[in-house]
Amino acid sequence: MKLRNPNTSVRTLGTAIAAAALMTGGGNAFAEPVSLELEFTCPFPLIGEQPIRAQISADVPSQATVGQPTPEFTVDALTTVNEDSRLGLKLVGSATIEGTATNETIVVTPSREIDLTVPLTIPQSPIPDETGEFTVPAQGTSPAITFTEDDVGEAVISIGGLTLDMIARVENGDIAPAPIGEFTSECVQNAGQDNILQTVQVVPDEQFEPRIAVSPENIDFGNVQAGTTAEEVVTISNTGQAELGINNISLGGADAAAFTQTNSCTTVAAGESCDVNVTYIPDGEGDQSATLSIESGDAENPVVDVPLTGNSVLAPVPEISVTPADVSFGSVMLGETATAQITIANEGTASLTINAIEIAGTNSSDFTQTNDCTTVAQDGSCTVEISFMPSAAGGRSATLNIASDDPEMPDVTVALSGQGNDGSNDxxxxxxxxxxxxxxxxxxxxxxxxxxxxxxxxxxxxxxxxxxxxxxxxxxxxxxxxxxxxxxxxxxxxxxxxxxxxxxxxxxxxxxxxxxxxxxxxxxxxxxxxxxxxxxxxxxxxxxxxxxxxxxxxxxxxxxxxxxxxxxxxxxxxxxxxxxxxxxxxxxxxxxxxxxxxxxxxx
The missing domain is CATH 2.40.160 (Porin)
Incomplete structure (x- = not known):
């Protein structure tokens, strides 16, 4: 994309605002407005390098406290795309645009560098047919960060480069042709600029507390065959500065009986973790859900719920498919042979066993078959070769009979026909x-x-x-x-x-x-x-x-x-x-x- 309006294209760098705003919220000093203007150069397909000016503004605190996680921050951005870029996209039939815009933001403390790079998701947005610029929304969420005792001192927030990962799609949803269909633009920050957004003073916390963190936040077991089991692990971590007590771990919800859990979590030392083993035991057929609830001594987050989902499916079965449904050899001279192929495919979820293949019917002796069909794997196929050598003039017919272990269609019949020609036809x-x-x-x-x-x-x-x-x-x-x-x-x-x-x-x-x-x-x-x-x-x-x-x-x-x-x-x-x-x-x-x-x- 080509972005020329400095007041609107700046919003593509909203990830930098997210990084700065990480320092706002509970337990930290009051935020103060800060602003930073930066210039970038971005290469784009077809239209070459283009300049972008970014005015980054946020409420960033001048002070943060050790051990207190900063809150997550949602960033909304709106990028204006100019007419030249719209024209370039439409030239290859693009109907929508989507992707991510990622800004490199670094927090440097006396002991380490913290990468706060956050991608902004650009949802699938229509590209209008009308001439003129149009807007594309984007949104992202920055992660929380917890400063440690080693970070005490000045934490400098600075802004780096910008990366755009874009996908353009045509009307039916397929990706548009190259070079516009999928492209990445690595934008470079112009040299000689002051890229420091804010300097935050990190101070010690006189009162240490435990903090719970649970990963993953939800579990989807997907499709699991009834009568079998599937297992996943939930990890409970203590990101605080004091011992975390685990008071209770339980299962609840509509299908709690379909899930079990075992654990050895009692107390978790600062910086340590323990595991909860969750087992899904599906029954019947259909979606099932429950909730794993974890109660702890974290005063700010005493109960953490982890949603559990799974889909119980029945035992796999084979499903036969035969093409074509009938074979006509047309007119064949006596003494000559015509051939055709029939394909047997397995569209089921288990291996298909071919029990028998034979030719029967009025003129069965005029037709012969050879095949390589015994067991057909899921999504696999095999071939039956049919030969027709008429023994007399006129219409000749037979059937190819196929027997398999498909429970719904164990027998399939393919009609065979041809015309014997003795040369007497003018x-x-x-x-x-x-x-x-x-x-x-x-x-x-x-x-x-x-x-x-x-x-x-x-x-x-x-x-x-x-x-x-x-x-x-x-x-x-x-x-x-x-x-x-x-x-x-x-x-x-x-x-x-x-x-x-x-x-x-x-x-x-x-x-x-x-x-x-x-x-x-x-x-x-x-x-x-x-x-x-x-x-x-x-x-x-x-x-x-x-x-x-x-x-x-x-x-x-x-x-x-x-x-x-x-x-x-x-x-x-x-x-x-x-x-x-x-x-x-x-x-x-x-x-x-x-x-x-x-x-x-x-x-």
Whole structure:
């Protein structure tokens, strides 16, 4: 981010105020106002180094007492981001910004250096589409500190550098493309400045008292299987200057019976600690909670409660998943063999045992299978290889039967089918020209399409195979995540991934085409310049596009006259398109893309 307003960007250094304000509060001298102005230089992506002026103000005491912990202090900050930075973020499609702003604050006493660096959390904040600066809130809490006898004397609070750790996200929550998506800016304090915020006089405490500290402050056991146990340790420490008596440790709350505790805590000497062992014994299914209560001789904090939570889950079970649900081999010549694969996956929480895999049905002898499936681990899979060698002409069918120890679906059946071809079918070869367009749903734009399809049609069955060749094309796409007037120009090419198959029966045509969509070049015109934003020789869809086409309802398609076809498809995400691949996918990839073509015989 680029921060130029010195009166607002100074608040990003609110951690320094937190460090100073640590000295305010109970048992210490009254605070007095102090103020310090500092200048920093911060490097930012795209826009380079920028100056920041910080006016640090706080109520800081001039005196603190040994043995008395200073209170925690919550810091609220508000940073103003200027238009240049908003523009840079929006250029890569950023919708929100979040992160932390950390200032290095050091307290130097006669005996040691105390690091009071505190990160300010910047919550996920929207980046507006409107031109102009906008504000980002931030909040953090500084830790307590206790001075010892060795610290008596002057404690000097000085301010060091500033670090910004930022994350920009696009509309769907993914991290925006580099270099804006995630970046760290190490800001350097300009030399020759007085960076001392305050000098505090640390004085001895004539009355020593015990002080209790408990860690962790809460325990979440997470998911634990019913019938087993989980253990955690709570540590009780004495940060005071006198012996701490532990009067009682008990469990209470709605599900106290699901937890137990053991301990040997009676008295804790100054600077020492003892442990409480907490055990979670889940029962049934669902969330469970209780409270560990610790009573002690700390007059200021006599009872400390530690919330306990856990989730009881039942025993793990396997869950079978088989894809595809059916296999069609199409037309296969007698004496030849076609193959296909079926995947068996385990989506459960325990290992899946495959008890049997066999082929049955009317023409089971025309199909064979081999597999490597015995035991399938959680989230694992195995493969069944199916071969089809028709023994006669015409339709052939069977089923693949899979038996496993899935308690809900022990038996799964996959339908197998194919067409035996004895060579008696006449084949008609036809070349069709195509013209039309495809509509890209993600951006509300369209691409013109042209090319040809070379078809081999079996007259007896109406089944055909074809080679689809689409010409290179280009189109313009609006990018609503950036500026209303910003338009991307994309060059698009196509690569056939598999043979097009289908049927032409009684004037009704159906076809399935599989191809890769390639985007070798994408540019935008910004500030009068044509700027490349992605593409390349390896930029294409991660998976083939599967397009189902059918003749327009109510029309008759013939090879002699052609006809109109229509379809709908999902465009998979692009990959290998450069640092702005995610931006390109915002206006190209996605479902519900329409395609309309007119096929004409090339006579």
């Amino acid at each position: 084949v008609l070869e036809v070349l069709l020209d195509l013209e039309g367009q495809t509509d890209i749903n993600a951006s509300g734009s369209s691409l013109p399409l042209s090319g040809s399809i070379a078809t081999q049609l079996e007259l007896a069955t109406g089944m055909f195979e074809a080679d689809l060749a689409l010409d290179p094309t280009q189109g313009q796409f609006k990018i609503p995540l950036l500026f209303k007037s910003l338009t991307a120009n994309a060059k698009v090419t196509f690569e056939q991934a598999d043979i097009t198959t289908g049927t032409l029966i009684n004037g009704n045509l159906t076809a399935n085409s599989s191809l890769y969509v390639e985007v070798p070049k994408v540019t935008v015109r910004l500030f009068g310049l044509k700027i490349p934003v992605g593409g390349g020789k390896d930029c294409r869809t991660a998976d083939p596009v599967n397009i189902e086409l059918a003749s327009v309802e109510g029309t008759n398609f013939s090879l002699s006259e052609g006809g109109d076809v229509t379809g709908n498809y999902t465009l998979p995400p692009l990959q290998n398109c450069g640092p702005l691949t995610d931006v390109l996918n915002q206006f190209l990839a996605g479902p519900d893309n329409g395609i309309d073509l007119t096929l004409t015989p090339n006579l």
